[in-house]
Amino acid sequence: MPLEILLVLVVGGIAGVTLLLHLTGRSRLHELTPKTAQDQWLRHFPNDSIIDVTVATDGHAALVRIETGAGLLWSFGADTVARHLLDFDRIDHPQGFEVQFHDFSTPRVVIHLDETERRHWQHLMEPA
Template identity: 70%
Template structure:
């Protein structure tokens, strides 16, 4: 098969799959509620007992308190990422926080919070 035809088939296939995923709604960001945040945290950390969950107003992040300490759960595309708040840098932004984890494998988290949420979240994230 000529390379030109193979290239068209590969590019067309990738574009078709991307379009199909988008049209079926699978490309939307995960929206969290108290229940889904609790379920997603337990999916990531099955040994944890969740004490409390605080969901951001935009519903794309949640602060989870467990017996093992606080953790952060946030939307990463259609899935979620969960990380314990042990070793991180918290940077203020005009629209919330940017959290840089000192774990090489964890992406930074940009959490959008309004002016009322920001002090409450900062207080919950501080070590006890």
Template identity: 70%
Template sequence: MPLEVMLALVIGGIAGIALLLHLSGRSNQRVLTPEIAREEWRRHFPDDMIVDVTLAHDGHAALMRTETGPGLLWALGADTVARHLMDFDWLDHPKGLEIFFHDFGAPRVLVRLDETERRHWRHLMEPA
């Protein structure tokens, strides 16, 4: 098979799969509720005891308070990512808070928060 034909088939196949995923709604970013946030946190950290859940107004991030300390859960497409807030830095960003983890697996995340949420989240993330 000529290379040009094979390349066209591969590109067409990948584009077709992407289009099917998008049309079926699988490319939408996950929206969290308190119950979903608890379930997702337990999926990532099954041994943690959850004390409280604070959702961002857009529903794409949740600040989790556990018996071992705070943690952050955020939507990454249709899935979620969770990290304990043990070794991190944060900066104010015009759209919310930018959190830098000292972890190459998830180096940073921008949590979109309004000014009221930003103050509340900073207060909850402060060490005891």
């Protein structure tokens, strides 16, 4: 098979799968509520004891307080990502703030917060 035809088939297949996923709603960001955020956190870290969950107004991120500190949960497509807040930098961002993890698997995430939420989350994220 000529390379040009193979290239068209591969690109067309990838585009078709992407379109199908988008049309079936699989590309929407996961919406978090306090209950779903708690469930998702326990899916990632089943041995943690959750004290409190604070969900961002947009529903795409949650700050989870656990016995050993705090953690951040955020939507990543139809799934979620969770990280303990152990070794990170918090940087002000026009849309909220950016959390830079010192971990190659999750380098950074921008959390969308209004001014009131930003102050509250900043207070909750401070080490004890």
